[in-house]
Amino acid sequence: MKFNFELILFYATLITGVIALFDIIFLAPRREKTLMRAQKLPIIVEYARSFFPVLLIVFLLRSFLFEPFRIPSGSLEPTLLMGDFILVNKFDYGIRLPVAHAKLYGAGTPKRGDIVVFRWPPNPSVDFIKRVIGLPGDKISYVNKELLVNGEKVPQEFLQNTIAQDESGVNWQAEEKQENLLGIKHKIFVDPKVSTRDFHDIVVPEGMYFVMGDNRDKSADSRYWGFVPDKNIVGKAVLVWMSWDSSKTTPRWKRIGQSIH
Secondary structure (H helix, E strand, C coil): CCCCHHHHHHHHHHHHHHHHHHHHHHHHHHHHHCCCCCCCCCHHHHHHHHHHHHHHHHHHHHHHCEEEEECCCCCCCCCCCCCEEEEEECCCCCEECCCCCCEEECCCCCCCCCEEEEECCCCCCCEEEEEEEECCCCEEEEECCEEEECCEECCEEEEEEEEEECCCCCEEEEEEEEEEECCEEEEEEECCCCCCCCEEEEECCCCEEEEECCECCCCCCHHHHCCEEHHHEEEEEEEEEEEEECCCCEECHHHCCCECC
């Protein structure tokens, strides 16, 4: 079962706020008049008044500034690893209303090469994270595991053969390359044993984005389920604040504090 944490946090903040406000306006003056100030508060009122300020701060920070996100898969390896905990900047692309997600302020939009968190179009209750490859109006091709953007080939430089691990813990032989996405340099993984899923001259519609994982042959992305609408964008991945290696049950200390590109 998938829990909508944003909605749960919203209702928790709303309910505790209403209870605390009701107590301040109606119950507290009554206690003052009846000289019962020392009387113990009803448990629900006590909890509401204690938790409301904390919930409100968390709700506002998470809604308008930064949201934590855990990397659930290896689709962005080698850039982001399973077990990375990242911060998502929620104001670069414009301030949006919590829950409703309508844009309130700001005209910022994702740039080519940004790593973005978004609500997955086939099921918006699920958050995905991928790299933006195509902007509105761009023409995208993918041939023999190489990208072309608006007819311009995206250069790739072979770095090394390495061992990667999939989500089930099985090792596989990966080719690690550096890709230059029209000025945005980043590393990718390619599986030479997996056949290419080629396509030619797909035009990104207005208000949409074409996204892909850096782990090119292990990523469910726009090649399979289509474009990401601007309204589904949650924010830009900016920082790894914690990284946990489940195979070694230890933090990856060197990754903590790394900026994301």
